[in-house]
Amino acid sequence: MRYSAINLREKLALFSDHWSPKIIAQMNDYHFKLVKLQGDFVRHSHVATDEVFLVLEGEMRIEFGDGHVELKAGEMFVVPKGAEHKTCAAKECQVLVVEPAGTINTGDAGGAMTAPNNIWI
Amino acid sequence: MRYSAINLREKLALFSDHWSPKIIAQMNDYHFKLVKLQGDFVRHSHVATDEVFLVLEGEMRIEFGDGHVELKAGEMFVVPKGAEHKTCAAKECQVLVVEPAGTINTGDAGGAMTAPNNIWI
Numbered sequence: 001m002r003y004s005a006i007n008l009r010e011k012l013a014l015f016s017d018h019w020s021p022k023i024i025a026q027m028n029d030y031h032f033k034l035v036k037l038q039g040d041f042v043r044h045s046h047v048a049t050d051e052v053f054l055v056l057e058g059e060m061r062i063e064f065g066d067g068h069v070e071l072k073a074g075e076m077f078v079v080p081k082g083a084e085h086k087t088c089a090a091k092e093c094q095v096l097v098v099e100p101a102g103t104i105n106t107g108d109a110g111g112a113m114t115a116p117n118n119i120w121i
Numbered sequence: 122m123r124y125s126a127i128n129l130r131e132k133l134a135l136f137s138d139h140w141s142p143k144i145i146a147q148m149n150d151y152h153f154k155l156v157k158l159q160g161d162f163v164r165h166s167h168v169a170t171d172e173v174f175l176v177l178e179g180e181m182r183i184e185f186g187d188g189h190v191e192l193k194a195g196e197m198f199v200v201p202k203g204a205e206h207k208t209c210a211a212k213e214c215q216v217l218v219v220e221p222a223g224t225i226n227t228g229d230a231g232g233a234m235t236a237p238n239n240i241w242i
Contacts, residue, residue: 001185002188003185003189005191005198006196006197006198006199008195008196025197027172027173027219027220028170028171028202032173050148050149052146052153064124066122067124069124069125074129075127075129076126076127076145076146077124098148098219099148100149
């Protein structure tokens with residue numbers, strides 16, 4: 001059988017839109033997604049799950065009600081289940097997100113920045 | 122509250138042993154682990170779970186009964202649940218592994234290369 005590596009840079013080159021996660025792999029019932037961030041996202045939470053951000057290129061910030069964390073390439077953070085958070089990036093930031101399949105990017109907030117949760121690249 | 126990024130390079134600098142995964146983060150009931158590979162691991166499978174390998178530095182190979190995949194930095198692969206596989210690396214390779222908390226590195230094979238599954242760094 002032919003087995004193929006998933007190359008993150010090659011996958012990142014396949015899209016340019018912001019705030020719209022693309023699925024690149026599934027592990028059990030979890031998805032690995034690539035997303036490009038630029039500007040401010042909507043504050044939201046995921047009531048049923050933690051959410052992992054691993055920065056591949058650039059810098060991002062995650063703001064909480066009582067503090068924030070700055071992440072640069074090679075850094076990750078686990079947003080705890082239920083924690084209100086807002087992601088933002090002054091310049092484009094490329095991120096690997098890990099979360100359960102079906103997770104909605106805007107969580108409990110909904111609204112115009114809600115993206116499809118089933119786009120594979 | 123003070124939130125801190127998890128810096129992969131800083132964590133990798135904290136250990137030098139091979140084939141001994143170190144936990145750096147937990148997302149729900151999954152662990153994110155760093156491991157340094159060099160040489161040949163034991164062929165094994167994980168009967169209950171998929172397993173993700175994301176290469177951070179170097180090159181590795183995963184051999185299956187009917188083929189193999191080569192991974193270099195910036196590439197990942199999901200080993201399917203139940204698939205017999207053997208990891209190997211000619212030179213040291215630094216890898217991020219994602220799998221359920223409690224997963225044993227040697228899976229169903231056991232033996233001398235079995236490492237603790239609960240070491241945080």
